[in-house]
Amino acid sequence: MHIYDYLFAGVIIIALLLGSTVMMATLSSPALNASDKDLLKIAAEKIVTQMLLDPGYPYNWGSDNVTQNVEVFGLAKYGQTSREAYLLDPDKVLRLNSTLEGNASYYFPASNASSLLNLGKDYGFTLEFNETLKVSVNPMGGITDTYSISVASDYGLPIMGAKVSAVLYYINNSKIAQETAIPGTTSFDGSYVFNFSRSITTSKVLVVAVDYYGTHTAKLSANSALSASLFGSQLIADPNQPYYIDSGSDAREIILIPNSTGCETTGFSIGNAGNSTNFVLDSPPEPSAIAVLAVSENNKLLVASRDFSKISYRTIPAIRSAASAYSLERTVLIGGVTFTATLYFWRMSS
Numbered sequence: 001m002h003i004y005d006y007l008f009a010g011v012i013i014i015a016l017l018l019g020s021t022v023m024m025a026t027l028s029s030p031a032l033n034a035s036d037k038d039l040l041k042i043a044a045e046k047i048v049t050q051m052l053l054d055p056g057y058p059y060n061w062g063s064d065n066v067t068q069n070v071e072v073f074g075l076a077k078y079g080q081t082s083r084e085a086y087l088l089d090p091d092k093v094l095r096l097n098s099t100l101e102g103n104a105s106y107y108f109p110a111s112n113a114s115s116l117l118n119l120g121k122d123y124g125f126t127l128e129f130n131e132t133l134k135v136s137v138n139p140m141g142g143i144t145d146t147y148s149i150s151v152a153s154d155y156g157l158p159i160m161g162a163k164v165s166a167v168l169y170y171i172n173n174s175k176i177a178q179e180t181a182i183p184g185t186t187s188f189d190g191s192y193v194f195n196f197s198r199s200i201t202t203s204k205v206l207v208v209a210v211d212y213y214g215t216h217t218a219k220l221s222a223n224s225a226l227s228a229s230l231f232g233s234q235l236i237a238d239p240n241q242p243y244y245i246d247s248g249s250d251a252r253e254i255i256l257i258p259n260s261t262g263c264e265t266t267g268f269s270i271g272n273a274g275n276s277t278n279f280v281l282d283s284p285p286e287p288s289a290i291a292v293l294a295v296s297e298n299n300k301l302l303v304a305s306r307d308f309s310k311i312s313y314r315t316i317p318a319i320r321s322a323a324s325a326y327s328l329e330r331t332v333l334i335g336g337v338t339f340t341a342t343l344y345f346w347r348m349s350s
Helices: 002-053 090-094 110-116
Strands: 123-131 133-139 146-153 163-172 175-180 191-195 204-212 215-223 225-231 234-237 251-259 262-269 289-296 300-305 312-314 326-334 337-347
Touching (some): 002 123, 002 326, 002 337, 110 123, 110 312, 123 133, 133 204, 133 215, 146 163, 146 204, 163 300, 175 289, 204 289, 204 300, 215 225, 215 251, 215 262, 215 289, 215 300, 225 289, 234 300
Parallel strands (some): 225 300
Antiparallel strands (some): 123 312, 123 337, 133 146, 146 191, 163 175, 163 204, 251 262, 251 289, 289 300, 326 337
């Protein structure tokens, strides 16, 4: 009988040891998971700080005429005296767009950025930009040009009390003319109606500026116009919409500027240092430039703008995020317009 007692005691001891091992593993798992998440959070905060607060090196690596290899990755706009926090360089941000009017040569691959950030194969990320204010424009027609606009938050909720203004640019006798609408504020459903004194039948574009307690955005709505991309000093033609601009044709740079009631757009004449099929500005565009307008052949208005909403900068093209990713949001300013920059950051392997 003593043998059975010893065997029974041995089984009990083994069961206790196994139970203790399982319990320790169970208790330590949440702590390990929490530790991993904290490390991921710290790494993500370091990366988003480097991306959005550092100009990188060379400081003007986003310019179209810079040929040096990028040594430090950063998207902030460089200033020799002072720099506003989270003020990004439009040309650097545009280099994150792999579909810039089919010009892949301007694209800075995410794999290169990952290498410069010393992420190796351990981490992956996605960086996206979304306008903080969403503006839609609906032409209403009628005897005179009338446009209904609506302003909503990035969650789709209508915004009441946003200050709005608009300028209609159009071609008149091969020159760019303009008419300014009466500014106002959006109603309870986020809408406002702009009325102009005439009905314009030529090529035209409506430029809307919106301010909501310091948050700015601009919206372009073109009719019978050619589209292009504004990158650096160049007006890069859409492959499906090539343009031809005669020497001396009228051209305007449209910028977004603050005023006593919020913000507004204004335009000034510019010259072409390029040729008829490759418009190049005489001098670099202003930091708050939202578009360049020019009279193309057949009295078509060419509208060259910067579009940051299509950017989804990913280390893995088919994956936007991962199940255990950590995300961070920062409010940034690009070309005078307020955006929400979102970084999705994850560990590739455990």
